[in-house]
Amino acid sequence: MPNEHLRFYGQLRIGIKHIFRLLSLLIFMTVHQQQYAQSSTQPVYAAVNYFKIKPGKGETYTNLVKSTTHKILEYQFRQKSIMGWYFYEVLIPAGDEAKYNYVSVVISSNFSELMDNPVPPKDLYAKAVSGPMNYQQFMAQLLDCRTLEKREVYQYRAGINPNTPISKYVEIDYMKPYPGKTADYLKMETEVYYPIHQERIKLRALTNWGLYEKLLPYEMDSENDFITANFFDDLRSIIDPKYEAAFNSMPNNIDYIRLSGQVDQTRKMVRADLWKLVDHVDANNTK
Numbered sequence: 001m002p003n004e005h006l007r008f009y010g011q012l013r014i015g016i017k018h019i020f021r022l023l024s025l026l027i028f029m030t031v032h033q034q035q036y037a038q039s040s041t042q043p044v045y046a047a048v049n050y051f052k053i054k055p056g057k058g059e060t061y062t063n064l065v066k067s068t069t070h071k072i073l074e075y076q077f078r079q080k081s082i083m084g085w086y087f088y089e090v091l092i093p094a095g096d097e098a099k100y101n102y103v104s105v106v107i108s109s110n111f112s113e114l115m116d117n118p119v120p121p122k123d124l125y126a127k128a129v130s131g132p133m134n135y136q137q138f139m140a141q142l143l144d145c146r147t148l149e150k151r152e153v154y155q156y157r158a159g160i161n162p163n164t165p166i167s168k169y170v171e172i173d174y175m176k177p178y179p180g181k182t183a184d185y186l187k188m189e190t191e192v193y194y195p196i197h198q199e200r201i202k203l204r205a206l207t208n209w210g211l212y213e214k215l216l217p218y219e220m221d222s223e224n225d226f227i228t229a230n231f232f233d234d235l236r237s238i239i240d241p242k243y244e245a246a247f248n249s250m251p252n253n254i255d256y257i258r259l260s261g262q263v264d265q266t267r268k269m270v271r272a273d274l275w276k277l278v279d280h281v282d283a284n285n286t287k
Helices: 003-009 016-039 058-078 111-115 121-128 135-145 182-202 243-248 253-266
Strands: 045-053 084-092 102-108 146-159 169-177 208-216 226-232 267-281
Touching: 045 058, 045 111, 058 084, 058 102, 058 121, 058 135, 058 267, 102 111, 121 135, 135 146, 146 182, 169 182, 182 208, 182 226, 182 243, 182 253
Parallel strands: none
Antiparallel strands: 045 102, 045 146, 084 102, 084 267, 146 208, 169 226, 169 267, 208 226
16 A cells, blocks of 8 residues: 555544444454464465567457366366466556556466476476467467567465455555565555554455565565465545555554654565456356
8 A cells, every 4th residue: 555645544533432342343353363363274275377468469369268178277277276367468567668458367276287287388288279270380479479578486375355256356465574574564464454454444445455575486586476466346446445444444644654654664665556457267257
């Protein structure tokens, strides 16, 4: 959340009558997080591929993905090789600033298969796709449309509800903790932003939120070490994020003046993307 919002909201005051509400909220959060930790026995990983589309090839590429790539990922989902696949168009950045135009995200609890699937791509294609176009022709058409700019692998670290149906839009914030501040940053995300995002979900400004740590590639001077994903269905959430309303509904929010200053001491928000969902496969749309 932008720091200026916290500073503005920190000027508001809530009376002593909200202390009991604070205690109730803290108890609820503790129980909720413990229950979620107990239910999530396996780590979850996200492989993110960033693609640059060649001029005039956007429509051809999306049609190929929706008609053919979808079938391959759906087959993998039915075989329980993956937990989900999400294909996005990048709305921001755009134009000359855009280093990539589309993003593909594969979710899995099997790190080994995510990195090196034991089933060759050609065999997957043969099992999942039927029609006049063979694997070599399909790949030739894909490569004629796009190039792979980079691939990153993240591990899911925290979130509100991983079972929420996927939303139409997601804002990706790229975060870089300062040296020696990673633990402090994680504490800020889970103890400061987490309850704010919960309130924003109640106000329908968000549908879900998640925190992910980058595992690969490992780079000493990596641009970011974490991302946060802010999901929503209405673009008006960008201009009316309802931070003030969410803040006002939280007990004892006078502490956020102090906390807002601490946020700047733990991490730098490097940049942000806005993605629009184009296609997906998961338990909510595939049986």
